[in-house]
Amino acid sequence: MLMNKQPYNSPARPSIAASQALRSNSSAKQIRMASNILASATEKVKQMAGASNQKVADLSAVTKDVHDESWRATTDFGVKINTHDDWLRATSEDKIGPGLLEDSIGREKIHRFDHERIPERVVHARGSGAHGKFTLFESAADVTTAGVLTDTSRETPIFVRFSTVLGSRGSADTVRDVRGFAVKFYTDEGNWDIVGNNIPVFFIQDAMKFPDVIHAGKPEPHNEIPQAQSAHNNFWDFQYMHPEATHMFMWAMSDRTIPRSYRMMQGFGVNTFTLTNAKGERNFVKFVWTPELGVHSFVWDEALKIAGQDPDFHRKDLWTAIEAGAYPKWKFGIQVIPEGKEHDFDFDILDATKVWPEDLVPVRYIGQLELNRNPDEFFTQTEQVAFATGHVVPGIGFSDDPLLQGRNFSYQDTQLSRLGINWEELPINKPVCPVMNFNRDGAMRHTITKGTVNYFPNRFQVGPAATKDEGAYMDYAQKVAGMKARLKSTKFKEHKNQAELFYNSLSAPEKSHLTAALGFELDHCDDPVVYERMTSRLSEIDLGLAQSVAELVGGEQPKEQTRPKHNKTAKGLSQTEFAPEKPTIATRMVAIIIADGYDPVAYNGIKAALSAAGALPFTISPRRNKIFAAGEDPKTGKGVVADHHLEGMRSTMFDSVFVPGGAQSIETLRKSGRAVHWVREAFGHLKAIGATGEAVQFVRDACDVSGMQFSTSADVVDSYGVVTAAQVQPQSFKEVVSMAKGAKDFV
Ligand code: HDD
Numbered sequence: 001m002l003m004n005k006q007p008y009n010s011p012a013r014p015s016i017a018a019s020q021a022l023r024s025n026s027s028a029k030q031i032r033m034a035s036n037i038l039a040s041a042t043e044k045v046k047q048m049a050g051a052s053n054q055k056v057a058d059l060s061a062v063t064k065d066v067h068d069e070s071w072r073a074t075t076d077f078g079v080k081i082n083t084h085d086d087w088l089r090a091t092s093e094d095k096i097g098p099g100l101l102e103d104s105i106g107r108e109k110i111h112r113f114d115h116e117r118i119p120e121r122v123v124h125a126r127g128s129g130a131h132g133k134f135t136l137f138e139s140a141a142d143v144t145t146a147g148v149l150t151d152t153s154r155e156t157p158i159f160v161r162f163s164t165v166l167g168s169r170g171s172a173d174t175v176r177d178v179r180g181f182a183v184k185f186y187t188d189e190g191n192w193d194i195v196g197n198n199i200p201v202f203f204i205q206d207a208m209k210f211p212d213v214i215h216a217g218k219p220e221p222h223n224e225i226p227q228a229q230s231a232h233n234n235f236w237d238f239q240y241m242h243p244e245a246t247h248m249f250m251w252a253m254s255d256r257t258i259p260r261s262y263r264m265m266q267g268f269g270v271n272t273f274t275l276t277n278a279k280g281e282r283n284f285v286k287f288v289w290t291p292e293l294g295v296h297s298f299v300w301d302e303a304l305k306i307a308g309q310d311p312d313f314h315r316k317d318l319w320t321a322i323e324a325g326a327y328p329k330w331k332f333g334i335q336v337i338p339e340g341k342e343h344d345f346d347f348d349i350l351d352a353t354k355v356w357p358e359d360l361v362p363v364r365y366i367g368q369l370e371l372n373r374n375p376d377e378f379f380t381q382t383e384q385v386a387f388a389t390g391h392v393v394p395g396i397g398f399s400d401d402p403l404l405q406g407r408n409f410s411y412q413d414t415q416l417s418r419l420g421i422n423w424e425e426l427p428i429n430k431p432v433c434p435v436m437n438f439n440r441d442g443a444m445r446h447t448i449t450k451g452t453v454n455y456f457p458n459r460f461q462v463g464p465a466a467t468k469d470e471g472a473y474m475d476y477a478q479k480v481a482g483m484k485a486r487l488k489s490t491k492f493k494e495h496k497n498q499a500e501l502f503y504n505s506l507s508a509p510e511k512s513h514l515t516a517a518l519g520f521e522l523d524h525c526d527d528p529v530v531y532e533r534m535t536s537r538l539s540e541i542d543l544g545l546a547q548s549v550a551e552l553v554g555g556e557q558p559k560e561q562t563r564p565k566h567n568k569t570a571k572g573l574s575q576t577e578f579a580p581e582k583p584t585i586a587t588r589m590v591a592i593i594i595a596d597g598y599d600p601v602a603y604n605g606i607k608a609a610l611s612a613a614g615a616l617p618f619t620i621s622p623r624r625n626k627i628f629a630a631g632e633d634p635k636t637g638k639g640v641v642a643d644h645h646l647e648g649m650r651s652t653m654f655d656s657v658f659v660p661g662g663a664q665s666i667e668t669l670r671k672s673g674r675a676v677h678w679v680r681e682a683f684g685h686l687k688a689i690g691a692t693g694e695a696v697q698f699v700r701d702a703c704d705v706s707g708m709q710f711s712t713s714a715d716v717v718d719s720y721g722v723v724t725a726a727q728v729q730p731q732s733f734k735e736v737v738s739m740a741k742g743a744k745d746f747v
Contacts, residue, residue, distance in 0.1 A: 054432045055157035055186045056131060056373060062427045063376060076112070081105050118383075119418050120169045123214055124180045126228070127163030128262075128315040129382040130322055132371035134158050134185055134332070140366050143283045143336055144275035146395030148187040149366070157186045159428065160371060161385055162262040162318070165197075166217050167228025172307035173314035174298065175228045176257045176517065181267030181289065182387045183369065186432040189471060193391040194287050195411065199256055200268040202352045203245040205492055207406015213238060213245070231524035240533045244492075247353050247499040250541070253517040254502075255297035255510055255575060261317045263328035264296040266578065271389070271404035272350050274397040274476065275336065282476050284337040284349055284399055286356055288363055289330040294580035300516065302685045305652045322374050326587045326614070332367035347498065348491035352403040354498055357570035385428045386415045394473045402488065420444050438463060496563055500541050505573040515545060519552035531555055536562070586614030591654040593620050593675060594640070597664025600629035602692040603640070606658050618643040618654070622672055630662045646674040651682040661693020669698060676702045688721045696724045 064071075074080050088103035089096070099106070121127075134148070134156040141150040148156050163180035164171065179198040184191055203213045215221075216238030217230055226232050230252065239249045251257075259265040267289035275283045298306070306313045321328060335356050337349055347354040375381035388411035389404060398404055415423040421442035423429060438454050456463050466472035506514065518538070522531040532555035538546035539558035542565070546558040571577070590610050594603055610617045619642045621627045626639030643649075651657060657679060659669070669675040679702035682689055691699040699722065 053131065053133060053155075053157045053373070055159070058430070058432055059376075059381075059427050075105055075108055121163075121418065122414060123165050124163040124182075125169045126167045126171050126173070127161050127180060127382065128318055128378075129159060129161035129375060129385060130318060130371040131373040131375065132158050132160060132327070132369060134183075134367060134369050136367040138364075138366040140275070140334065140364075141277065143277050143281075143285070143334075144395040145278050146187075146192075146275070146393055147189055148185055148192060148393065149275075149334075149395065154188075156188075157432065158369065159184045159186075159381070159385055160369070161382060161387070162314070164228065166230065170311075171228035172311035174258065174303040174306045174311075176230065176252075176300075176303065176521075177228065178252060178257060179259060179262070179265060181265070183267070183289075184385065184387060184391075184429075185393075187393050188433055189393040190433055191391045191429075191431045192393045192396065193387040193389065194267075194269045195387045195389050195407070196267045196269045196287065196289075198259065198265040198267055199248070199251045200266075200270060200286075200288070200355045201248050201251060201498075202270055202403060203239075203248045204242070204403065205244050205351055205353055205488065206402045207404075207410065209242070210406065210410070213242070226524075229524070231521040233525045233527045233530045236522060236525050236530045236534055237527075240530070240537055243495045243537075244353050246495050246537065246541070247502065250499045250502050250514070253514050253521065254506065255513050256295075257517075258298045258300060258303040259314075260296040260298055261293075261321075262314050263318060263321060264291055264293050266290050266295055266575075267330065271352055271407070272399040272401045273392070273404070274339075274399050275334075276395060276397060276476055280476075282339045282397075282478075284339065284342065286335045286361075288333040288335065289369060290333060290363075290365070290578060292329040292331070292581050293584075295575040295578035297575065299685050300513065300520065302652050305650070309650055309652055318371070319374055321587050322371060324587055327370050327372045329371075330369045331365045332369055333363040333365040335361045335363055337361055346491075347494065348489060350399050350401040351492050352401055353495065355502075355570075355573070357501070358572040359570055363572070380426075381428045384419060384423075384426050386411075386419055386423050386426075388412050388415070392473075394471060397476055422446070436463070496540050497566060500565060501568055501570055502573050503542055503545065504567060505569040505571075507574050507576045510574060510576065511545070515548045515552075518545075518549045522549065522553040525553075528555060584614065585610070585655075588615045588655040589653065590615050590617050590656045590658060591620045591649075591651065591678075592617055592658045592660065593646075593669065593678065594627055594642075594660060594662070595621055595665040595668035595672075595675075596628050596634075597630045597662050597668070598627065599660045599662035599665070599693055600632070602660030602662075603629070606660065606690065606692075610658075618649070620644050620646060620649060620678075622646055622668065622675070624648060630664065646672065646678055651678045651687070652685065654682070654687070656688040656690070657682045658690040659692075659695035659699055661691075661695045663694050666694040666698045670701075679703065683722070686721060688723065690723045692725050696726050699724065 072080050073084065087099045087106040089099045091097040101107070136149065136152045136154065139150045139152055140146075144150065148154065161180065161182045163182070164173070164175060164177040165180065166177055167175060180196070181198055182193065182195045184193050204210065216234045219225055219227055220232060220234050230236075239245050256265070269287035271286075273285050273287070275285045277283075310316070318328070335358075337344075337356070342349060345356075345360065349356065388408075390408040390412060392398070398408065419426065422444050424435075425445070425447060436449075438456060440449070440454050451462070453460060453462065468474050503511065503514070518534075522534055525531045531553045535546050535550040535553070535555055535558055538549055539561060540563040543558060543561040550557045592603060592606060607617045607619075619627070619640060621642040622645060624642050624645045626634075626641055628634050628637050628639045632639065659666075659679065679689065679699055683703040689699055689703075703722070
């Protein structure tokens with residue numbers, strides 16, 4: 001067995017192997033190259049996906065193709081222009097003269113550019129989106145009449161936008177933050193939006209607190225620092241001052257906020273909605289998305305580095321996977337509580353700071369979301385798409401969840417400053433079913449409605465409201481009684497039980513990551529009041545956690561557990577429970593490191609084995625140029641052109657590393673500090689590493705794992721994610737690939 005020292009750059013962890021399983025699929029990092037290679041296949045894929053999607057067909061009516069060679073440039077008023085370059089001026093060949101105001105062509109071009117920007121979203125400004133479809137494999141007719149949740153023959157077009165919350169539009173993808181997961185269903189009965197996050201709870205119970213929690217998290221008002229970070233005084237000041245945030249900040253400090261990929265995170269509607277069936281029975285419901293690829297995260301050191309090395313990491317990951325035809329999929333689940341059981345729980349089921357533990361309310365998976373088409377243009381689709389929690393369709397309704405009630409106002413409202421009153425006419429937001437009413441005018445209205453009346457009732461009796469049988473949205477007749485008061489019911493006052501439940505339910509590596517994350521964040525707070533108070537808050541959750549954090553960030557060590565623990569755990573909270581359904585390394589990026597004199601049998605063998613498994617192998621070497629195999633003459637040999645040099649693309653960008661043997665190649669790599677760092681860093685980030693021949697000892701030395709026992713036979717040895725074979729036989733490659741899958745839970 002291999003003995004392993006503490007991996008480079010990783011915090012102390014109770015179990016390295018368990019951490020590896022957690023970090024697992026560290027990363028099919030998307031790359032520009034991959035998308036280029038796949039570009040032509042993409043167009044076909046797009047056409048196929050487009051043909052089957054009503055919304056994509058709808059958008060094609062307003063889509064122009066810049067690559068159609070027949071068009072000539074015009075002004076916005078349609079007149080062909082004869083230059084893109086020169087302003088009209090009083091001038092001569094001898095002396096340049098002043099530009100003329102009369103040049104409407106020059107003015108138009110600059111004027112249009114001056115006004116290109118619209119306000120970014122006040123939260124969730126940074127994001128990316130894709131088209132896809134929603135299918136239902138089990139009807140939920142027992143609980144709802146909604147066609148989208150009962151008709152298993154339907155394919156509902158959808159558009160999804162993923163986002164971070166705090167950063168500006170140009171901020172990095174891999175920062176520690178909650179991720180938005182917003183889904184627009186273009187149903188036959190109108191648009192339905194689930195505007196969710198990748199975490200099932202929220203910081204606040206009442207929408208009225210939203211401006212406070214967001215102001216506290218966004219850059220501080222006096223100096224606009226820090227960007228896209230919760231690691232600052234104001235954020236943590238608010239967390240302490242607002243005990244109801246306790247459960248959510250525990251989630252926010254977990255691995256969930258550094259997802260490996262948008263494709264590898266869950267989505268939650270968070271709020272409690274309602275479903276009503278044909279008998280008129282009402283049920284409370286929560287919505288959940290669970291990814292087919294499993295739930296995986298970065299390690300923090302990796303996330304930090306990628307934020308600098310490739311700020312578009314998640315955006316590219318999603319884009320490239322879709323271009324490659326590896327469509328990400330999520331199962332759609334509902335948790336249902338019949339109306340009569342609303343008060344059967346020791347928490348309020350309308351409180352958005354609480355989960356419905358799966359042991360009490362199981363998830364019923366009934367459908368599937370697939371993303372299968374990238375947008376043609378970012379601005380008109382991903383930027384202009386606008387979601388609203390108020391968008392529900394017949395059979396789906398709201399609950400009295402006080403967060404949801406306020407959200408229902410906010411989303412409609414915010415679109416006015418971003419997109420204007422006619423935002424629902426924008427192509428990406430327009431329903432696929434007919435829209436007709438007497439709402440009129442407003443800035444940028446472009447639907448032309450013929451006729452002599454714009455009110456109801458009218459003498460022609462046109463435009464009557466629909467009946468129930470015609471599919472009208474029927475409000476549930478809910479009896480309401482109470483005082484008019486700014487109060488919430490008693491159960492809303494308990495804030496710590498589920499924070500502890502979450503912490504207790506995490507695996508040991510997850511707990512250790514959470515401790516390190518709190519240590520990092522509070523270390524960035526320079527006001528002792530802020531970090532000292534927070535450690536006392538943590539002692540209400542878990543004394544050991546509070547003491548470890550206090551040790552890291554300074555201040556007094558809490559002496560006792562200040563709230564009695566219940567010591568309970570629950571299903572569905574640790575992300576380690578969400579392994580992929582089918583093991584796959586498709587779209588995973590694997591670096592193969594070589595230098596001149598590499599072993600061609602090992603190199604070609606592993607490359608073929610990886611490609612056959614759908615992974616994306618990349619050749620990395622000291623220079624991006626021809627590299628020659630052992631015995632190959634540089635004058636006559638074909639060589640292999642490396643995809644990147646060691647400095648150009650770092651280990652952080654790959655899921656896994658393979659080093660083929662070859663005496664000369666390994667000698668060169670040994671002398672390269674960058675190559676040694678590459679392998680050592682990948683090991684520290686818990687990635688699967690494979691080596692053959694001379695590279696076995698190189699990897700051992702690079703990882704500084706002097707106690708490791710490596711095989712000297714043809715046997716494949718696997719330990720802590722390192723897979724080696726001293727002798728190279730074709731069989732070994734397959735084993736290396738399959739063991740790498742196991743070693744890293746490569747699924
Ligand atoms: Fe929100 C955007 C998710 C509470 C007000 N929110 C926004 C987006 C997501 C969420 C994913 C981005 C949508 C997109 O991609 O365009 N928000 C949530 C979740 C919440 C939540 C899961 C808790 C359950 N939000 C929340 C509250 C309020 C808002 C309580 C206000 C009272 N959210 C907004 C907003 C945004 C927004 C200001 C900014 C851009 C937009 O709406 O369209 O209205």
